[in-house]
Amino acid sequence: MNPLSIAATFALTVLAVIVVFLVVTTYNSIVGLIQRIDKAWANIDVSLRQRHDELPNLLSAVRGIMSLEQTVFEEVARRRAEYRPTAPIPDQAATSEATSAAVRSLFAVVERYPALLSQHNVAALQAEIARLEGIIADRRELYNDSVYLYNTRIAQVPAVLVAWLFAWKPRPLFTAEPGDTVRPDVDLRFH
Amino acid sequence: MTTPADAQMLGLGAVGILGGVGLLARGFAGYRQAGRIGDTATSRISGLAVGEVRVSGSIETAEVQLTSPLQSRPCVYYRSTVVQSEGRESRRIFHEERSVGFRVRDETGALRVFPLGARWDVPDRYMDRDGLMSGPPAGLSLRVGPSIRMARTPEDDQSDPIRAMQIADLLTVHGTTGGDNSEQIIGAGGQGRQYREAALEVGETVTIVGTVLRFDQLADPTAADQDLAIMEPAGPGAGDPEIAADMAEAREAGTLADDARSAWGNAAIPGFGVGRPVTAPTLDPDATAPVIEPGMAAEAAQSAARTFDIAADTLVLAAGADRPMLIAAGTPGASAGRGAQSFLIGLLGAVLAIASAVAVAIAITGGAPR
Numbered sequence: 073m074n075p076l077s078i079a080a081t082f083a084l085t086v087l088a089v090i091v092v093f094l095v096v097t098t099y100n101s102i103v104g105l106i107q108r109i110d111k112a113w114a115n116i117d118v119s120l121r122q123r124h125d126e127l128p129n130l131l132s133a134v135r136g137i138m139s140l141e142q143t144v145f146e147e148v149a150r151r152r153a154e155y156r157p158t159a160p161i162p163d164q165a166a167t168s169e170a171t172s173a174a175v176r177s178l179f180a181v182v183e184r185y186p187a188l189l190s191q192h193n194v195a196a197l198q199a200e201i202a203r204l205e206g207i208i209a210d211r212r213e214l215y216n217d218s219v220y221l222y223n224t225r226i227a228q229v230p231a232v233l234v235a236w237l238f239a240w241k242p243r244p245l246f247t248a249e250p251g252d253t254v255r256p257d258v259d260l261r262f263h
Numbered sequence: 264m265t266t267p268a269d270a271q272m273l274g275l276g277a278v279g280i281l282g283g284v285g286l287l288a289r290g291f292a293g294y295r296q297a298g299r300i301g302d303t304a305t306s307r308i309s310g311l312a313v314g315e316v317r318v319s320g321s322i323e324t325a326e327v328q329l330t331s332p333l334q335s336r337p338c339v340y341y342r343s344t345v346v347q348s349e350g351r352e353s354r355r356i357f358h359e360e361r362s363v364g365f366r367v368r369d370e371t372g373a374l375r376v377f378p379l380g381a382r383w384d385v386p387d388r389y390m391d392r393d394g395l396m397s398g399p400p401a402g403l404s405l406r407v408g409p410s411i412r413m414a415r416t417p418e419d420d421q422s423d424p425i426r427a428m429q430i431a432d433l434l435t436v437h438g439t440t441g442g443d444n445s446e447q448i449i450g451a452g453g454q455g456r457q458y459r460e461a462a463l464e465v466g467e468t469v470t471i472v473g474t475v476l477r478f479d480q481l482a483d484p485t486a487a488d489q490d491l492a493i494m495e496p497a498g499p500g501a502g503d504p505e506i507a508a509d510m511a512e513a514r515e516a517g518t519l520a521d522d523a524r525s526a527w528g529n530a531a532i533p534g535f536g537v538g539r540p541v542t543a544p545t546l547d548p549d550a551t552a553p554v555i556e557p558g559m560a561a562e563a564a565q566s567a568a569r570t571f572d573i574a575a576d577t578l579v580l581a582a583g584a585d586r587p588m589l590i591a592a593g594t595p596g597a598s599a600g601r602g603a604q605s606f607l608i609g610l611l612g613a614v615l616a617i618a619s620a621v622a623v624a625i626a627i628t629g630g631a632p633r
Contacts, residue, residue, distance in 0.1 A: 221302060
């Protein structure tokens, strides 16, 4: 083997190493993105469940004093009952947004009842649900960022080739379709 | 027959191949690092869940802070190097890399960071050299006093924390014989020296990819907050063969004790460059507890709670069991950009290596093929 052949072999080896490195790194990177999306979704799911479990406590705590606010109660209860952990992500997003809107309306009505606000358990439940709402919002943002990174990555070179090879498809964002999150019609006048 | 020109070409070619492959390897590392940062979405601190996350925010001190050796900057991490050039030779006369635990704050809250074992991506901020006739460079401000000091939090002085730090500095008596006084270690200055320093200063933006876990799930919270210099298993500089040889020579001569216990007994205190106590202290049951004024006690307790206490269920950021923490200066985009730039340089390195290999082959065969 003459020196020029050795040099050519060396050049091809270097190029092969670069190509293999890019393919392996890209594959691992996309697998990592998929895992992060699944984890981010699991974390949202935990928060949605927690809110689902906490809402009846708040409703039962305020129901006695706010007996005239049936519309608000019914709206919150109806939205809560729509929670389906196995439903497709866009459907869950719509339900979650509608529940958040109903909860915000409930909080707005509770503000009109000073007797309720002074009760320690109501304030604590309200704070807990507000905290969960904040966590859901933060985690939804993280999930959507992760999905955005993944969807962008599998559309770019060289990942697009690897994605085609492994039939990886874009993932849905956790956002409700327009119209799915119509704010409940709640009468906020003082009764 | 090989001519001197051919030999020179062979030498240059070999250097080109090795250098190019080295650049390519660094480029691969940079690409992987850029991927690790770029492929993780930023979590808000208020909505963190346990597991690997990326957070980005500004640095706040926790209990202690560092002072960098070459520029005397208050920071939570530094890496400083001084290289002495003598003719065509150059030798590293000083190298120190240290970090301490800190907090990172975004718009939703703050998170305690335990950086033990972290990989740091912090570019050099200060690079200068001695002038030929004028001595040390103007920007060199060697540290006077200890490298670690108690940090002051904004709560300590609501009015103006920077002013409070300056006042504290003025009121602190700086010893002239401190064990980590840079001026004593490096010397006041000289000729032919190159100075490089990288530091993460308080208030700077930082991006961290690490594992969120509860404080009580840290294997050893004390160790997780140790600074790098005193966490080296065999002592500072043990990885350096030159230092290891010097230490072996000193042990043979009887000027260096075998271990911390024989040298210091139980007086080794973390933060003073010796290590942790070698035995557990024995408390005298008959000792009288010191009397503390009631007002002072409450104030001291509040101050201690603010600066030291971390509740067991508090989420903190540390290295994962299988993945090291990555701490990078700047925003996620800036950090990923540095990694991408490193990969591009690596590709240029590959081109250099291939071109060098071809040049060597041509030199060996005695000219371009016809």
